[in-house]
Amino acid sequence: MIKVEGLVKHYGDKYAVNNISFTVGDREIVGFLGPNGAGKSTTMNILTGYLSATDGKVEIDGHDILEDTMAAKKSIGYLPEIPPLYPDMTVKEYLNFVYDLKECKLNRKKHLEEITNVTKIADVYNRVIKNLSRGYKQRVGIAQALVGNPKVIILDEPTIGLDPKQIVEVRNLIRTLGRDHTVILSTHILSEVQAVCDRLVIINKGKIVADKPTEEISQAVVTKCRLEAKICGPEKDVLYGIRSINGVTRCETVGSELDSVTYVIESEAGLDVRKPLFNLLAGKNWPLMGLTTMGMNLEDIFITLTIDPTKEKNNRRRITK
């Protein structure tokens, strides 16, 4: 459905997107994950024809976005990072405008009714957009992307600024959309894409660092155990003691309070070091003030996914020595 080959976009000397290629199949939900400034929005804008690539090729449903622009654009529904809403229009006027703009051939009344029901905006249908809450505005933005029943739906940070309840609703909506459409979802929140996507494309500094099914990425995420412990005791001795626990790969100080120091402890995959840690602290009479299991952040995932396994083995050997 979507085919991207050797996409390059640079602004002056700076490469926003540097030679990325990927494909998205029919009715697949793909998450485009990366930190701010990684090149996600630029890629989305190129896919939708808003920007032109410096080099490379984009095909949407077999239509080249540059050579067969109109046909390609007809296959796309796009929700940019900031929903393109006219505040002086009512939701009804706005959706009718989008319907005319996209030159839809479907039954107007029935089609718009379906969209308002799916996006749950029927109760604000006759209200002026500027008076709507952030959550409703976002949903109207998603509704405009659905007008014309496009095969491909591209959503750029669709849950940004929403409250937790609205986030769950939007996630459910994306899952529903995935049944009939190909969906590309861009975000910098890992849990966001894990919850709804079949496949993840991870981008960093304009380059793809991973393109794998969500399950594989999730496994990579749990290959390391990480703890944050607040301990009272002499810092050097505590560090030495923790590092000597079997299975601990890294232990660093990250902060201190009046009488306690906070340590981040990383251990090998599947190895729970909480028991030996407790025994160590109890034996030395170093009170444990707090212990939290930490998830991996995006930066860690990039490191995990991009690291060379042989080099990592050597590093581990060096640590053990």
Added chain:
Amino acid sequence: MAAIYKREMQAYFTTGLGYVFCAVFLAVTGFAFAMFTVQQATSGNDINLPLYYTIVIISLVVLLPILTMKSFAEEKKMKTEQLILCAPVSLPSMVLAKFFAALSVFGACLLLTCFYYTVIAQYGTPNFGILYGYIIGIFFMGSAFIAVGIFISALTENQLVAAVGTMAVLMIMIGVSFINSHIDNAVIRSILSWISVYDRFDKFCYGQFDFSALLYYISICFSFIFLTVRVYEKRRWA
């Protein structure tokens, strides 16, 4: 293109900008018409139509930029242009829709000023052919001004900058004809006369329907519409 045109027309009247333009334009032209034609006729003097049309043109220099300032500047600021640029609509259609929307509001107001002539008809038998020749001349001159305004609106996301910038450019296009007579150099004079929009209107003041002037105004429209399209193409490739 029809959808954008409809949306633009709606925006002119929901934001009140269209009403303000119509009200001020009709008030200024109505006052000028009463001063230089009706009052002259009732006091037994000759009516001064060229002066009335000069006032109309000067009012356009001030008012048309207010009509065109939001065309692209507002879309850019609100990020709504992304909706249009990602829709299956060509860039020339988008620019033309906005141009024709502004032209429709201006044209409707100009059409309303035709009713003024029924007043002079009560004091004599005016040559309506000449009067409508004037109106057509003003309409095409206004079209050129709108094209300039839309182009400048596409260059910025600040509506005030768009309005003031357009006024400045239009003032230069009008003003060169007033300073031209003070310049000795024939080459500079001919260049300035070529730029001058007002000089082309001269023949309409003598009752001649000048097709070359119409062609001149139409070519300004095409040039600036083309340049606006190029601004968007350039931004896409930037």
